[in-house]
Amino acid sequence: MERNNFEEIDVREIFFLLLRKWYVVAACFIFVTVSTFLITSYYLTPIYRSEATLFLGKESGNVGGLSIGDIQLNNQLIADYRELLKSRTVAERVGEKLNVSPSKLLSNVDVRTVKDSRIFKISYEDSNPTLARDVVNELSNEIQELAADIIEVKNVMVVDEANMPNSPVKPNKKMNVAVAGLLGIVLGVGLILVLEFVDHTFKKPDEVERYLSLNVVGTIPKFKGGKRGKSKAKNRRELEKEYLKNLITKNDPKAAATEAFRELRTNLHYINIDKEVKTMVVTSPSMGDGKSVTAANLAVILAKSGKRVLIVDADLRKPKVHHYFGVKNNIGLTSILTDTKEDIKAKAIEKTEISNLDIITSGPVPPNPYEMLSSNKMQSFVEKVKGEYDIVIFDTPPVGQVTDAAILAGLADGTILVLACAGTRIDMAKRACKALEGVNANMIGAVLTKIDFRKTSYYGYSYSYQYD
Secondary structure: OOOOOHHHOOHHHHHHHHHHOHHHHHHHHHHHHHHHHHHHHHHOOOEEEEEEEEEEOOOOOOOOOOOHHHHHHHHHHHHHHHHHHOOHHHHHHHHHHHOOOHHHHHHHEEEEEOOOOOEEEEEEEEOOHHHHHHHHHHHHHHHHHHHHHOOOOOOEEEEEOOOOOOOOOEOOHHHHHHHHHHHHHHHHHHHHHHHHHHOOEOOOHHHHHHHHOOOEEEEEEOOOOOOOHHHOOOOHHHHHHHHHOOOHHHHOOOOHHHHHHHHHHHHHHHHOOOOOOOEEEEEOOOOOOOHHHHHHHHHHHHHOOOOOEEEEEOOOOOOOHHHHHOOOOOOOHHHHHHOOOOOHHHHHEEEOOOOOEEEEOOOOOOOOHHHHHOOHHHHHHHHHHHHHOOEEEEEOOOOOOOOHHHHHHHHOOEEEEEEEOOOOEHHHHHHHHHHHHHOOOOEEEEEEEEEOHHHOOOOOOOOOOOOO
16 A cells, blocks of 8 residues: 555554544544634624514505405515615615614615515614614614505504514524534544655554565564663763663563564574574664664573674764663774774673673774775674674664665675654655665565554554653
């Protein structure tokens, strides 16, 4: 399903979409109804209607019975009176008496007949209830005089004089609020669908397979971790404490996210059947996709399975891996690539608290990370550690933003692309895949992170953890 073919969205998908974003509909409903209530109550001018009832009878002195001709004549007279009451002459005469402009009077006067009768009603609407009454009564007098003067008959009688109205007929507060509430619901639903239509991010694993033609080898739920990025703690100790919270596979072995990483490990094991993958690059299209968290937790869960694992922080621009394991970053990958000493690699390897897991940090940030990663020394380093460990994981910068990851992807046995659910843009992911294809990278598959299973119809269970 392409996003530009909106009709292909499944009805069940739409239902769950509306269900999990009910707050948008509620917000639109409340906003529209409250706004309408306030506008109706305090902004719109109330309009009053006064009405008089008149009867078209027989001319005074004519005591004989009504013939068919009389009835037809009366019906015609009612039509004539209607036109007279809405004539400019009458409007000017009444307007002069009551100080009302003829145009306003004509636009607010209404004359209607009661079906199958000789009764007709004159009504007038105005913001002044007294004026509305006076206009209707004056029109009633005018039509009686006009009947005598123009048509030369005296057959119009007032049945009910106009009274001063007590309550306005406009605006209809209840009706307006009810209609506004319905429109608010429609607006909320429409807003959700439009936002979904223009939101070009991954929501489900099958979208990854559809747009990128990549197998999803892991789905990681949201879990409660420490703050990273812009909200970093000021001192190093607090910063590491926050980062350590994201090592969920070490902190909480029974967590749902830990189980998800175990499933990822299992899937990687089956991928290794045809071709052994000993070195793998973990990258993402953009920052904030959960790349480093995935690399660190994957390294822990692989080490716990008995494999000798080395995680290398190859992000020479914004290194983070050392924070997750609470080690120093004085000597690391850049030291190995720039120093000619034989024992520098041994010094750069840090032991972690987790059995079978070693770490090589990035080391001092260099001015030329691209040149260092594309050097022959880097290629030799990859081959050397490949022979010393069962699995070597390289955490790299986002491949959609810099080319560093693409260089290592061309050297490694396989590459994992990390995508954030409702976070990674599809166009960025496509650009990342194109960059990896350009170096003939062996794509192991994609890992979809930060999935909130409580808010998706794709899975029948939920996890109560979240990234921060």
